[in-house]
Amino acid sequence: MKHLFFVLLCCCSTNIFAQSFSVQSVLSYPFPSQLVASPKGSNVAWTANEQGKRNIYVAGAPDYKAIKMTSYNEDDGQELTSLSFSTDGNWIVYVRGGDHGGKDGGPVNAASAPLAPKMQVFSLNLKNRNTIPLGEGDYPLISPDGKLVIFSNGGQVKSVPIDGSTAAKPLFYAKGNNSDYRWSPDGKKIAFVCNRMDHSYVGIYTDQKTPVQWLLPSFSRDITPSWSPDGNEIAFIRLPGIGLETDSILTRKHQPWAIWKVNVNNGKGMQLNKAPETIRGSFPAMEGGANLMWAHQKIVFTSYEDGWPHLYAMNPDGSGKTLLTPGNFTVENIKLSNDLKTLVFAANTGLDKDDLDRRHIYQSSVDQPGMKPLTTGKGIEAYPVISGDGKNVFCLSATASQPLLPARIDQGKIHLIGAELLPTDFPTSALVSPVHVSFKSADGKTVYGQLFSPKKTVKNHPAIVYVHGGPQRQMMLGWNPMDYYSIDYALNQYLVNLGFTVLSVNYRLGLGYGYDFHKPLRAGAQGASEYQDIKAAGEWLAQQANVDPARIGIYGGSYGGYLTALALGKDSRLFAAGVDIHGVNSRFSSVAMEGKLPTPDADLAAKIAGESSPVAYLKTWTSPTLIIHADDDRNVAFSQSVDLVKRFEDRKFNFEFLVIPDDTHHWMKFSNSVKVSEVTADFLTRKLMKN
Structure with a gap:
């Protein structure tokens, strides 16, 4: 066996080969993520990972100059996530720490620091650029009036003033793991999902004197609550509960799901849409799952039922189901405008046949088919957001030689934001343009x-x-x-x-x-x-x-x-x-769940799994x-x-x-x-x- 030190020594010897740039230089770009628009005006914010130093930037009209708002100056492995603006646009709330691309998003100590890092919620005052620690936790959500922040800690929900004037405290207790919380439009109630392993409920918290209201509790797994604009109803996804009955491992089976709604005032509800009982009609394995949103006079969702991941809309009573994005392409990175009338998204379609291997930004009304292309060409555009005033659409934009940067879309043209953050020695001219092959x-x-x-x-x-x-x-x-x-x-x-x-x-x-x-x-x-x-x-x-x-x-x-x-x-x-x-x-197959009998094809599945293993x-x-x-x-x-x-x-x-x-x-x-x-x-x- 060759030793590690030999590998590392050889690593340093790559300069003996002909090359015009180093690995470090081609990786030195300021990777942007977490692009968000302020609910007020046309400001936009994002995080930039500049060679391990992750910070928050903002830009606004008219010049959209990138302004650095935080001062994290170490390559310490602490990511920044969950960016959101307060309603008045004066605060940004975010999380520092964790690994949100992994199964366990808990604290990360990639720098091997002697003192264990924390995963913390912070607020950032945009007027004085002060950062305020609000508490250990994840997934913060700002109240509609901009005064409170709720976040998850150990499966329970805590609340804290956005200015950190008092310490965070438990908001309510509910058995299970509580997540996916959503403020009602008037900010007086919070809908949330309570996961209890084999089943889950949608609940509503009102105040600490009022018992939690469970909406149509059943033996199912209810997820993704979405408030109606008037705050009187909630739509949600219902999946089957997890039972102990065994089924074939090697046979594909439809994974059922349905969209329900419930009146929060009287507790009465109904099923609005049941997915087709086909393999393609199974719960969509795509970004955001069903992407359920209650828009203006429509309920919007995504489905794979026609063979492609697309957007659909229906009336609040379940009638008039309409395919908004017909065609042979993928829809992802979906965002709804503040006025709830317009959708923006990325799709791999366009005028060029090779757009199959690109992403461009499109816009659609929530109530009728008719995609409008906002970008075209040979670039890659993703993660669009609409400004609070509805006047601008922003996205992340790249080409074959230009790394991802925030951008403003104006009449089909891309105006880059923060291009000056790209290092001067970045080897743009030395890069090649890949070509599509099949x-x-x-x-x-x-x-x-x-x-x-x-x-x-x-x-x-x-x-x-x-x-x-x-x-x-x-x-x-x-x-x-x-x-x-x-x-x-x-x-x-x-x-x-x-x-x-x-x-x-x-x-x-x-x-x-x-x-x-x-x-x-x-x-x-x-x-x-x-x-x-x-x-x-x-x-x-x-x-x-x-x-x-x-x-x-x-x-x-x-x-x-x-x-x-x-x-x-x-x-x-x-x-x-x-x-x-x-x-x-x-x-190789893992041990079966306690209480479950072996599947009828367990031996054959184990044999095939072995043959599928390196x-x-x-x-x-x-x-x-x-x-x-x-x-x-x-x-x-x-x-x-x-x-x-x-x-x-x-x-x-x-x-x-x-x-x-x-x-x-x-x-x-x-x-x-x-x-x-x-x-x-x-x-x-x-x-x-x-x-």
Whole structure:
């Protein structure tokens, strides 16, 4: 086994290869997120991660100059989330700490600080730029009058004045885990979801003298309450409760759901819409789930029932259901205007056929079909918001060479905000524009990807297949709007600059190509059918002019790490080297839930899960391998890599590794994202580049 110090020493030697920029320089962009608009006027705010230093910026009319409002000056791994403006626009509330992309969003100590960090709610006074700690917790929500903040702490709800003038205190007690709270329009009541494991209720808190009002309590799981504009009714989603009856693991089954409403004054309710009892009609596995919103005279939601994730609207009595966004494309990042009449969203459609692998911003009325494109062209636009006065739409905007930045949309034109935050040594001119490609897998399914080609053609040069994680993701023809994948996009650009051709593959299970692509048969632990797409990508690369078929590598993280490990185990002859970054290496079934009998196909499912696991192919795993994992990973258990390493050691298989103590799945420290990218590039360069 090769030692870690050898990997790190070699990492520092990558400058012996021809390159015009460093990994650190191409990762130095100020990644923006949490874009929010003030309910008053046209101000906008966002967080910027500037090489690990995360801060809040605001901009406003008329010049929209980015103004830094906080002073966090360390690469300490503490993220900023849950940004929101008060109604008067004078305050911003946010959370500092945690890992909200993981299963456990609790405090993170990626910097290995001697004193454990906290996850805290803060308020920011925009007039004097003072930050005020409001208490330990998460998911703050400002009251309509802007005076109070409620937040979650240990599954219960606390309340605190926005100015921190008194300490936070429990607002009410309700058995279970309480979340998804929503103020009534007049600010006098709070609707919330009380999760009690196998069932959940929607409740209403009024004051500390009035018992909690439970709305249509049943044996179901009720979620996502949404107030009517007049505050007299609430719409919510009803899912079946979790029972102990076993069902087939390998057979797909409709996952039912329905939209209900209830009158909060008399407690009477009714079912408004029941999803079609089809596989596509199952509860939508997309961003925001059903995205239930009570708009102006309409109830709006999303569904996959026609084979694509789309927006629908219906009357408050359940009649007049209408598809607002017809067509073969994906709708996501949905926002409703303050006047409740207009929707803005991102979609992978447009005038160019390759918009399939982009995102543009669209606008629609809540009451009739008719999408209006707000952006077009070869850029990537995502996460739109409408200003409080309704006069402006903002988004996050990128291109193939320009990283994500906030932007204002004006008559189809993109006006960047905060472009001056991009470092002067950022290698914009050295970057390439990937092109859309498609090819067939062994079973005839179409596979999609983006091909990054070096600017200078070299005969018989090496190539790399990049495999994204998720798997419900889509890589694009430009900088990705998600921070994790923006890092990988930067690394792909760096690898191309070193002389590799890189194919970023959008395999089945990903978004952007319809339900049947997103939810394929025999995928994952049920047969890994998606691996056919990865193998097809390697074979397609091997057939390209000037690519050396004997020097094709592969790398990926998370689900991409899983598929990378499968590739190295099953097809070492095709994939000459690879980097498995926090991947799942064993998919054997876990122990059944207490009280449940084994499923009728448990033995067959276990057999197929084993055959879908990289550890089943150690005998044919011969390609050089680098394993990378951080041990506070909240998405993929660190034990997955511990187990693989132990198996390698038992077989005396030569491999390399990088372990990062205390960080999570998402490289909360910038220095760790640089280290992982440098080590990955160095390993692939040493194994695939000829000296």
